[in-house]
Amino acid sequence: MLRVESVVKSFGGFKAVNGANLHVEAGEIVAVIGPNGAGKTTLFNVITGHLAPDSGRVRFKDREIGGLAPHVLCRKGISRSFQVVNIFPRLSVFENVQIAVLARERKTFRIFSPVRSMAAEEVHGILRNVGLYEKQDVESDLLSHGDQKVLEIAVALGGKPELLILDEPTAGMGPEETERCIRLIKKLSDELGLTILFCEHDIGLVFEIADRVMVMVRGGTVIQGSCDEVRRNREVQDAYLGEDGGC
Amino acid sequence: MKRTCAAPLLLLALLAALPLFLPRFHIYIVAIVLLTGLLATSLNLAIGFGGIYQFHHAVFYGVGAYGTALMLTRSGLPAPFCLIAGPLAAAAFSLVMGIICVRLSKLYFGMLQISLGSLVWAIVYRWYSFTGGDNGIPGVPVPDGIASPEGAYYYTLAVTALCMYALHRIVRSPFGKALEGIRDNPVRSEAIGIHVRLHQLTALVIAGFFGGVAGSLFVVIETSVFPDMMFWTYSLEVLVMCLLGGMYTFFGPLVGASILVLLRTYVSVHIPYWHLFLGIILTLVIIFLPDGVLGVAIRRFRPKEGRLA
Numbered sequence: 215m216l217r218v219e220s221v222v223k224s225f226g227g228f229k230a231v232n233g234a235n236l237h238v239e240a241g242e243i244v245a246v247i248g249p250n251g252a253g254k255t256t257l258f259n260v261i262t263g264h265l266a267p268d269s270g271r272v273r274f275k276d277r278e279i280g281g282l283a284p285h286v287l288c289r290k291g292i293s294r295s296f297q298v299v300n301i302f303p304r305l306s307v308f309e310n311v312q313i314a315v316l317a318r319e320r321k322t323f324r325i326f327s328p329v330r331s332m333a334a335e336e337v338h339g340i341l342r343n344v345g346l347y348e349k350q351d352v353e354s355d356l357l358s359h360g361d362q363k364v365l366e367i368a369v370a371l372g373g374k375p376e377l378l379i380l381d382e383p384t385a386g387m388g389p390e391e392t393e394r395c396i397r398l399i400k401k402l403s404d405e406l407g408l409t410i411l412f413c414e415h416d417i418g419l420v421f422e423i424a425d426r427v428m429v430m431v432r433g434g435t436v437i438q439g440s441c442d443e444v445r446r447n448r449e450v451q452d453a454y455l456g457e458d459g460g461c
Numbered sequence: 462m463k464r465t466c467a468a469p470l471l472l473l474a475l476l477a478a479l480p481l482f483l484p485r486f487h488i489y490i491v492a493i494v495l496l497t498g499l500l501a502t503s504l505n506l507a508i509g510f511g512g513i514y515q516f517h518h519a520v521f522y523g524v525g526a527y528g529t530a531l532m533l534t535r536s537g538l539p540a541p542f543c544l545i546a547g548p549l550a551a552a553a554f555s556l557v558m559g560i561i562c563v564r565l566s567k568l569y570f571g572m573l574q575i576s577l578g579s580l581v582w583a584i585v586y587r588w589y590s591f592t593g594g595d596n597g598i599p600g601v602p603v604p605d606g607i608a609s610p611e612g613a614y615y616y617t618l619a620v621t622a623l624c625m626y627a628l629h630r631i632v633r634s635p636f637g638k639a640l641e642g643i644r645d646n647p648v649r650s651e652a653i654g655i656h657v658r659l660h661q662l663t664a665l666v667i668a669g670f671f672g673g674v675a676g677s678l679f680v681v682i683e684t685s686v687f688p689d690m691m692f693w694t695y696s697l698e699v700l701v702m703c704l705l706g707g708m709y710t711f712f713g714p715l716v717g718a719s720i721l722v723l724l725r726t727y728v729s730v731h732i733p734y735w736h737l738f739l740g741i742i743l744t745l746v747i748i749f750l751p752d753g754v755l756g757v758a759i760r761r762f763r764p765k766e767g768r769l770a
Contacts, residue, residue, distance in 0.1 A: 262652065264648070264652075283651070284651040284652045285651050285652075285653075285654045285655055285656050285657075288652060288653055288654035289654050293652075293653070294652055296649070296652075300646060300648065300649045300652075301645075301646065301649065302641070302642045302645040302646050302649065303645055303646075304641065304644075304645050304709065305638075305641060305642065305645060309638060312638065313638055313639060313642045313650075313653065313655075314653040314654075316635045316638065316639065317639065317650075317653045317654040317655045318653070318654055320654075321635045322635050322636055322638075322639035322655055322660065323635075323636055323660075323663070324634055324635045324636060325630075325631050325634050325636040325637075325663075325667070326627075326630050326631065326634055327634055327635065328630070328633050328634065329633055329634050329635045329637065329638050330633070332635060369649070369653060370653075372653065373653055373654060
């Protein structure tokens, strides 16, 4: 479904992503791991169109997508969440998801019809799925950090994606929240059949839910394979897992 | 829902009854308050709801006024056509300036907008043969039905009410929500599939149009236009109205406009330093009322619906 081939992205002289390779098949959960500064977020930004690659190819469903704008990619079926909470703070939880749904349905140029209950059914469905239904009227700025990260995912779901890209979905969460978030990811994959690409620091969690893992070090792909293959790999052990219990 | 409808309707009824017991001068002031309120509300669509730094909004007010005045004095076309031509010209100006400015974000947008707007002002100020230069255009022939003070007042009231209703619909539409989303988080808006600049441009054109309507109303009330109304300091004054009333509320700018217009009318009779006064107000608002008068009132009385108005 998604194929990234030898992508390079540099900032000034620094090659943040340097020859990354990645492929994701439909229905899989694929994780990208790597130490801080390995270029995981930059890679995700290239895939979702927030950055244009300097060289290399990004293909989605056999179409070249490298360099396309984010709103175009979103319409092609790629939604993402962000590492740092990136929601609409002055809008309610309901409105946050509603905007995403309306944007997908291309209704945001309707200037006279009342928005209040538009797409309510679908929005409620999404909120029930992620467990924020009871909090739908809360101004999203007032949610706990964990809830905001979940809302982050809910907004991405509003785009009805085929490929959901989650940039460190559990960043900054406590153990319980993390557990809840991981269960949510698993559920989205199982029940909605979503293809999910995510990156994560906590390796235990990664091996728990990922079908395949890609390891990045210093901008490049070290290995890509099943959890077992990755565990056995020497280079990974040196670069990453060796650091006593990971992260 | 009922309650939110009742207050504006009551206010409308009260305003409609005013000419029965208020002297003419006060009716004139109320009309100025109304059209200035519309001007501030139109700016607020861009700046409060859209987060677009439209620093020189008075240009569209001026273009709307000059457009209407020039059509009425020179074209010989039917009056209704002249009255709508001003706002349409303002919308067209807004489109052109918007296309140029919208590639820039935040403050850079504001700087470029001030520059272009000042250019328009300079042209109006110097082009004696067409715009009358710094003399403006005095004695615009306003059509008979709305030429009397009462007629002009009712016309202003009706048009303002209609435009406020339209703007309210726009703010409560999917477009309005998307605009708020862009204000809160342009990056995320783009990531969920919203074409940020196209929405911003649309908002600017709408804001420019309604700013132009306010300008056209000004012609009806004053029967004259002058370049000062589109000088950049006036834009600042309109901006202060939005801040003072509450940028994140719909009716805030109208409240702010009422306060400032009344203050200017009554204070400048006694004290010549109106702009000093304006500066002090701005400072106090920024320090003590960052949410504006209406914003604070709503938070106090309706904490749950803090964002609405």
